[in-house]
Amino acid sequence: MCGIVGVIGRDDATQVLLNGLEKLEYRGYDSAGVYVNDQNGHDYLVKRVGRIKNLEAALTPEIQGSIGIGHTRWATNGAPTEANAHPHVSNDGRFYLVHNGVVTNAQTLRQEYLTDVELHSSTDTEVVVQLIALFAQQDGLDAKAALRKTLKLVEGSYAFSLVDRNQPDALYVAKNKSPLLIGKGDGFNVVASDALAMLDVTNQFIEVKDEEIVTLTKTDITIENLAGTQIQRNAFTVKMDAADLGKGTYPFYMLKEVDEQPVVMHRLAEKYLDAKGNVVLPADLLDALKQADRLYIVAAGTSYHAGLVGKPLFEQLAGIPTEVVLGSEFGYHMPMLSKKPMFIFLSQSGETADSRQVLVKTKALGYPALTITNVGTSTLAREADFALELYAGPEIAVASTKAYTAQIGVEALVAKALGTAFNQPAAKQFDVAHQLALAADGQQALIDQKEHLHDLAKDMFATTRNAFFIGRGTDYFVSLEAALKLKEISYVQAEGFAAGELKHGTIALIEDNTPVVAFITDPVTAEHTRANGQEVQARGGKVLHIAAHDLAKDGDELVIGDIDPLLSPLVTIVAGQLLAYYTSYDRGYDVDKPRNLAKSVTVE
Template sequence: MCGIIGILGNSEVAPRLVDALKRLEYRGYDSAGVATLEDGHLTRRRAAGKLKNLEALLEQSPIRGTSGVGHTRWATHGAPNVVNAHPHTSGRVAVVHNGIIENYLELREDVVRAGAQIATDTDTEVVAHLINRELEAGKAPRDAVATVLPRLKGAFALAITFDGYEDLLIGARKGSPLAVGHGEGEMFLGSDAIALSPFTDRITYLEEGDWVVLTREGATIYDAENHIAERPESVSSVTAALMDKGNYRHFMAKEIHEQPEVLGHTLSRYLDYAKKSVSLPAAEKVDFRSLNRILISACGTAYYAGLVAKYWFEKYARLPVEIDIASEFRYRETPVIDGDFALFISQSGETADTLASLRYCKANAAKIGAVVNVPESTIAREADVTFATIAGPEIGVASTKAFTCQLAVLACLAIHAGRQRGTLSEAAAAALVDDLAAVPSLAVQALNCETQIEKLSQPLSRASNALYLGRGTNFPLAMEGALKLKELSYIHAEGYAAGELKHGPIALIDENLPVFVIAPHDAIFEKTLSNMQEVAARGGRIILITDAAGDHESGGVAGDTVIMPNVPDLVAPIIYALPVQMISYHTAVFMGTDVDQPRNLAKSVTVE
């Protein structure tokens, strides 16, 4: 997802813009640029590739001024090169843009007929031409933007600056997030609080359809009907200090190792350890006794968290769950009926397909719940009830700590639902709470296998394909493992239910195919062991992730075995997620890929 920063400051702005853009690198990008007002005139610098290229350009050819905008671009329209990099200009206007202008071809034809020269392949450039045309017709900047915004279809966040107006910055949002930062004699625009964290913790989040006029004295916000709107100012908990890798080589490594701590924080929010019960005040807004089913929708790794939750809700609360990938749910016109609770899972709280699915359910009168890591996000604000994960900012594009914290929250919800519906006794629920209370210490033990994982990842880095197998809640974890390997190392991998092996995947087995088997020694371990023997008989290389009892019973059928601590069934997918993450991480490190920002990927997908 692209990143936006805009500053009306009182000191040289170019270094500040670059500093903010560095904090948005985690979103994924392929070019970057800034524009400032130097002696009142627009000046810009753009570069393809990483921010270091833009920094080098600014050192070679610096620009001055105390106000400006910056952008990191993730290409949607046009190749990732300097020409297509933002900011885009036309006459007296410079624009940076997140999202997609869906009707840009129609608008482009309009401006070309009027004499505009198109310089890029992007959908964004047409916005600058349209606004500049209104300025040339004699309109003031505010009125020019107000005229153009209703013509734009799609999802977008915009920051616009104007030649000759050093104390003016205009922003707008429709579908893509945008926040206003309040400083002392300074004002800011940013994609999120992380971008604004070096400058202020006083944040106002624009609502859907809002646009804002900033001067150094403050902000005037208008709604979609151009009426002045009051939006609350909040204090963000995000701090600039959190954006450091510490002693780790990559943010992903740091975030993997933060999991014992953040899982502890998250579980402490939802568990009463003294009473051995789930303490979920927010869930009082949901009567699980009256529900007929839960509809879960999410994307990517969050979808796999939802798949694990399906097992939990159905087992512990006897509550049917339907789960969809959000991009499918939003278009298949799912019937929403009385007694449905729609639950949406998103790290960022801004995922476009998930947000659209939420709005579909809300329009059909469903009760809406959200599991999010950003409590100020759009999904959190639009849900009836929010269950926050306390993972802290996750910078690596491949989700790690956010995923396990999502699982922790969903496990608490399932226990709460079971107690409320009478399908879990007080004693049974207390035992499950004890299991969850052990998660932070079990996570510490799981991290102890990293040295072994690093060794086995080196030969894996030479593989072209890989297979992940699991049963029960470890089946979604197998799919998550395959996704992680694809994301980070670009090795093709697939995750399957182990029982499906003979229904197709077994045809792939040969001596060159690594097969990861996620199999704690549980009630169905023997079934999975049979699948391993089928793989071994065909020469496949098995990497078994299990506990000591599983290792003993497997009888050496695996080529490599990663020994995990003994874990209760409920928490197995949380704890076993850690070695799955470390396998992908170390394989990618051996291959020399960009671990924190894999190619073609964005941290939060805010466009279709």
């Protein structure tokens, strides 16, 4: 949530910042701003409410500099206003600061140190910049020393980037819990909360770790801990094509990313299978998995739903008990663990704060961890013992699509490998290469029926205020994800339910024409789910049936290709994604940037 960019040593700093903010807008789009300084006595602060295009329109030609910081905001403290937008400036006009995260003791700091200081916003960030200015003035400290003193008082999560107007030859950054990277250039350096923001100027990045301060000049990068001890750290290369970030001829990124899912399935097979179709995993990872007596999948949101699909994969193919937990709950209310647990963290971005706080705690307890993420250089990937990539390519739309299916695909591959190592009969019979190929074919078949799905979306959801998705087994899990897709981008109140639970209370909400989508891919419970659909229809509800080919009946509105029921969500969710997309599109919403949401949830 929120995006930070910074640059020093580029005469086109304003454009570099603007380009970076445009690439980070998926992290927040309530407001945005930049501060630039030409290092010759001229500087500019420009902030606007709303999208980056509003900021861009306000950047007149004379607003140029060779050092600057920028920010795009997802509101956590205070409403989206220009006063609350970043960068924030100290009352003496000396210090400019951008911030991601939440300072949990901001009110305490204000009452203890700033009772005589006028604040102009309702943000925790302004408290920090006013503290820096106070310590610089009353203690005679330079910018870095004042920042260091402030950091020793600050509690919570933060990624800061600071410029001192009096000495604009350095850019200072610091972090705790919130992600931040330094980018190395030729005669310049940059800072960003996500590497993709600066891929058009460099692919060399340095990780900033918790409770570190980094000083950037146009030629040097100095990393220190809060005690002032210097730290040496090598750069790593981010292997991502900046051209992949464009949406081409698509009206929205989400539709492009839905269409890319069959390619992702083939890519997973290419990356994780050898010529004989055997899953290839690092030997030490496989050994760690074999030693575990229980797996705990930790995730949030869409990744949590992917974890639910993973649970029966691990239990049925590998014979290992598996729990799926919400990071936001598990970290603070940890249940009794097994004797030899192993933790698997699912995260599209690899920066999810709710999951990271679980990783920190489980590492302290000495338990092994695997991160499965789309960003191999992310915090969760770097800090876990093992990491596997999704190879889904950049996912820009806030509503996750291809990362969800890629997570399920990787779970299937890992479960197959573990089950094979355990000599499990179910794993031997499960041809994961063939299943991924079937998934790709089934996904493509639905993608090719876009017009039909658009018509179904109009028929089911054009004017409704609420909707239900039902299924049993893995169909229940995909119901949860399909409902989330609809609610997050079209604002329809949608819920997913285990089909058998409708009659235990929820069916009371069924009225005339209430839309209900029924997923039917499990041969064991297919007739039961159909019966639940008939109960809905008997009360005036409108049911859309999405069924596997072998379970389909006349009148089913959508039929998918056959695939193992364990992996049917790889296909059925494509229907859910497209139904949500067209509902949002027809209602005139910004599909990629739904209100109140951000792509990377970096605050707890």
